[in-house]
Amino acid sequence: MRHGRTLLVVRHLAVAAAAVALLLDAPMSAVAETLAVRGDVVHTMTGPPLTDGVVVIENGKIRAVGPAATTAIPPTAKLLRGAVVTPGLVDAHSVVGLAGHLNQPQDQDQLDPGEAIQPELRAIDAYNPQERLIEWLRGFGVTTIHTGHAPGALVAGQTMVVKLSGNTVEEAVLVPAAMVAATLGDSTRPQGEDADKKSPGTRSKAVAMLRAEFVKTREYLRKRTLADESKRPDTDLRLEALAGVLAGKVPLLVTADRAHDIASALRIAAEFRLRLVLDSAAESYLLVDRIKAAGVPVIIHPTMRRSGGGGAETENLSFETAARLAEAGIPIALQSGYESYVPKTRVVLFEAGLAAAHGLSFEKALAAITIDAARIIGVADRVGSLEVGKDGDVAIYDGDPFEYTTHCTGVVINGAVMSSEPR
């Protein structure tokens, strides 16, 4: 035991040293290989888990999934083994890559405080694929994240979906403009100098501003198609971004924790027939029927999110929210969320584990960070389950992935082995 532990420490030290070395050198580019990933239990997320199953990956895609005894494994395949194999984990909402670990002005690009409404800000223009937190998340099995502009402005900007590999955002990106991120609640109030002279200063004003912007977008779209070209307005990037939301092509992601702010989000979405995705939603358990009736999915705050106190908007959050929403049949996913201090990011694996310890079934908890998350962020055709034709993204564990003392022992993205050190 003692010897084993020493070995583990040495390995961890090597990983830590490698992480420091990564800062100095360009990241290694991982190469897709032919792989056979065999697990005592394989959670495909398409049905009951396979016992002694195998996932065959060729040219970055899954070629076969099935029992090891009956699934043909190419003779050239490199074999990876583990107790438990899952799809690469999908983090349904993060800011990693825009928000860096240093938490200094030079690595915080998740929120521009200049204006209250800026849907034209693209996440792809600010994503740093070399950010150390990317390697950190990946080490626990996370392979896809929905990241971008943070909560805290009425409309902060766009989000995107990336794989946690690649040297450029172009190599990493799955969906360059996934959603437009909005926030309702106390955190949208302006801060700093002259804050009292800026809007939105109240909840009503925030909603009024949002409605006005959508109305303006409608007018803009109407005038853009006028017969008389001279009367058509110039291209407006802000309104173009909202046009996608109005057309239902791009969901509006609304971060809201208080029940009355969640109700406002539902009201606006109904008025403009938007595709709404609720985010964080600490008090969503008070509005289960309304959320279900609206058919709106919820990306629930990190289970371990700080509740605060003294009137903080999250003071009423519960470890059991995921279970209560899932029980009602509301589509849910879990997220690492936005952290303004220490720790700079959370890890969805742990958030799902805690939800599973508080009423959510193992299967639903795993789905909340794989296939259900992929569906909500619109990438279920590529990731989130182990199915033939999907991307070769796999996480390998040496035990129950939700147990704190289990290690992630392998991570594969697009058929490339990204890490094999126990983490």
Next chain:
Amino acid sequence: MTPPRIPLLAAVACLCFVGAARAADSVTGFVGGRVIPISGPEIPTGTVVIRGGTIAAVGPVDAVPLPADARRIDATGLVLMPGLVDTHSHVGGGQGGDASGPVQPDVRILDSINVRDAGFRKCLAGGLTTLNIMPGSGHLASGQTVYVKLRRAGTIDDLLYRDAAGRPLGGLKMANGTNSQKEPPFPGTRGKSAALVRQKFVKALAYRDKLARAAGDPEKLPDRDLELESLVDVLEKRKIVHHHCHRADDIITVLRLREEFGFDVVLHHVSEAWKVAPEIAKSGAGCSVIVLDSPGGKIEAADFSLITGAVLEEAGVPCALHTDDPVTDSRLFLRTAALAVRAGMSRGKALESLTLAGAKMLGLGDRIGSLDVGKDADLVVLSGDPLSAKTKVLQTYVEGRKVFDRDDPEDRLFAVGGFGASRDQKAEPCCIGPAFGATR
């Protein structure tokens, strides 16, 4: 040195004494559970007997007979361990020094704690029974910390640990690195930080010498100085320094100052202790380690690693864990140890670091931190293994009194959260609330 104790305190102490006498009548035996005493090997099927507020017997079921007058609690399938000791907490909304200066050792956090804060109920839901409540790290010395026992409380006085003379126990919070650097009069560099601390300790040494030379003669005694008095407590090792430090060089700087002035110190957070473990081991100082979900959030925690506990254990450094609540949630303190084990710490040391190791760092190792006869009956009943994500704290006992029960709807609200879970709670004065003893 000690301010005269006001009559009210004496009255409260008196009430507690009466309560304790009443509690002495109550005998409870937890029978059939797995017992993790910390001070010895785990007992697969054990019995723990508590008499009043004290542990009366611990051992295998067949070796510990249940007294005839004991109330029997069947713990079959459950796990018993000592109440958890958090060496670094900010629960209760307490504050230390203000913006007037970087060194304020006279300020006491016990003068600012709201015992009705829901955070205390969440601590009990996490199995915590003793906390070191600290002022923040925005000063070189932000004030005196306070060690509290999570009894049901009407005022902070009900929570205090006291020494034989009745003085509240606590340490001195100090910090270096980036948190305490800001505009003057605060330091702008690490060198300035150390210089300011050295200057103050040099003054304290001179003050101590004057006190010694006066030998109690009122003609010769210097004017009483609360700041220097607090530092003399540190120099005389009556108070431990609880020192915030992350970066390896900041850790070494603390050890250098400790060497120069000869105080006792616990190094807190120690994100980069894994880089200087042999040096820490050589110094003999203990570490109170934070376990985070990721590195960063500020520059000095950029090289945070989960391996710190394991590396310190290998190096032979005394190691405790802490929540730094609200940085991590007190209800998830057991998880902290589990993550340390994930990164290579031994199970035994990890469980010790939640309990006895922390108790020793607070100078309370003879009273709490393990299930040993004569120690305070602070214990936790768990649904399963302490390191499993599935395990729940079912009950928490402080001095033999049940102070958390997951089956109680109100307690459950604090355990899992929900509407109202962060609101201030009604107070319950020590010893005169509902039935004292092992029942609610």
